[in-house]
Amino acid sequence: MTQWYLAPMEEVTGYLFRQILQKHFGGVDKYFTPFLSPVTGCAFKTRQGREVDPSHNAGLPVVPQVLTDDPDAAYDMFLLLSDLGYTEVNLNFGCPSGTVVKKNRGSGFLRDTANMERFFDRLFSRDLPMPVSVKTRVGYADEAEWPAILAVYNRYPLKELIVHARVREDWYEGLPRMDAFAYAYDHTEIPLCYNGDVKSAAEVREITARFPKLSAVMIGRGAVTNPGIFRDLSGGSAMSALELRAFHDDLYRAYVGLWGSKDTLFKMKEVWGYLGDRFPDAERAKKAIRKCRSEGEYLAAVAELLG
Numbered sequence: 001m002t003q004w005y006l007a008p009m010e011e012v013t014g015y016l017f018r019q020i021l022q023k024h025f026g027g028v029d030k031y032f033t034p035f036l037s038p039v040t041g042c043a044f045k046t047r048q049g050r051e052v053d054p055s056h057n058a059g060l061p062v063v064p065q066v067l068t069d070d071p072d073a074a075y076d077m078f079l080l081l082s083d084l085g086y087t088e089v090n091l092n093f094g095c096p097s098g099t100v101v102k103k104n105r106g107s108g109f110l111r112d113t114a115n116m117e118r119f120f121d122r123l124f125s126r127d128l129p130m131p132v133s134v135k136t137r138v139g140y141a142d143e144a145e146w147p148a149i150l151a152v153y154n155r156y157p158l159k160e161l162i163v164h165a166r167v168r169e170d171w172y173e174g175l176p177r178m179d180a181f182a183y184a185y186d187h188t189e190i191p192l193c194y195n196g197d198v199k200s201a202a203e204v205r206e207i208t209a210r211f212p213k214l215s216a217v218m219i220g221r222g223a224v225t226n227p228g229i230f231r232d233l234s235g236g237s238a239m240s241a242l243e244l245r246a247f248h249d250d251l252y253r254a255y256v257g258l259w260g261s262k263d264t265l266f267k268m269k270e271v272w273g274y275l276g277d278r279f280p281d282a283e284r285a286k287k288a289i290r291k292c293r294s295e296g297e298y299l300a301a302v303a304e305l306l307g
Helices: 015-024 045-053 071-081 100-101 107-110 113-124 143-153 178-187 203-212 219-225 229-233 239-276 283-291 293-307
Strands: 003-006 030-032 089-093 133-137 161-164 193-194 214-219
Touching: 003 219, 003 229, 015 239, 045 071, 045 089, 071 089, 100 107, 107 113, 107 133, 113 143, 113 239, 133 143, 133 178, 143 178, 143 283, 161 178, 178 193, 203 229, 214 219, 239 293, 283 293
Parallel strands: 003 030, 003 214, 089 133, 133 161, 161 193, 193 214
Antiparallel strands: none
C-alpha cells in the first residue's frame, strides 16, 4: 500500500509545523526533517538540534535527512541519530542550492558517478546502525544522465529511493520529467517513492494509478498549500475553512512562542508563499501579508483572508 511522506523544506516543514500538522490532520506515514549537515567537533548546530530533539518528535514517524559529501562524517552522524532513537536516515542527493552544489553535495553528487560510488563504497563498508534511503534528482543538467546514476544506486542496499523527477538545472520549475521517473520504475528493485510538483490529492491519485507499485509519494509544497491533503489521501474528509484557520492560528502561536512576533512574521510569510496559492483571487489580502511589518497588520490581513 502506498504511503504518504511530508517532504523536507528548509524554513517551512520544521518540527513545529510537523507537530501541528499531525495534531490537526494526521495521515502522514513519514515526516522528513530539513537536511542536517555534520559539523566537526559538534554534535548538532542549534537549529539541527531542535529538529532531532526526541521531545520535539515524540509520537511522530520522523526520518532525519543528512547532507554531506563525507562518508565518515555521515557514519558518525548516523551513530548520533541512532543514539537519539531514530531507526532510519535519508541522504540528500537532490538539493539544487548553489552553495550546496559547489561543495559537491546534494545534487552536486550527480555530476560524478565515480564519486558517488566512492562515497557509497566507503559508507556501506561500515556496520551501519540503521537503514539508509536516498532522495535524488534524475540528473544534474540532463535526464540522459539518469540511467548511469540509477545504475549506481542499484548496486547498494538502499532502503528506498525517493526520486524528485527533475534535474538540478530545473530547480523547481517546469514540468516533472515523468519519462525519467518511469525509467526508474522499470529499472530498479529498490522501493521507489515519487516526489515533484504534487499539488493536489487528485494529482497524487493519477500518479499512483500510473505507478501502482510505488512505495510512497512525497509531498512538499502541495502539503503547505493544503495541510489536510494527507488526511484526504488516507480516506478522511477534505480540509474545511474552519480547520485551516485553526491550523494557522496554532502554527502562528507556536512560532511566536519560539521566535517572538517579529521573526514570526518572516516565518509565516514563508508559509504564505505556498498557502497563498489556495486563494488565487485574493491578491490584495496576500499582498498585505507580504508587506506587513507588525503583528497587528499581519493578523488583520489573515482575518480578511481566512475569516
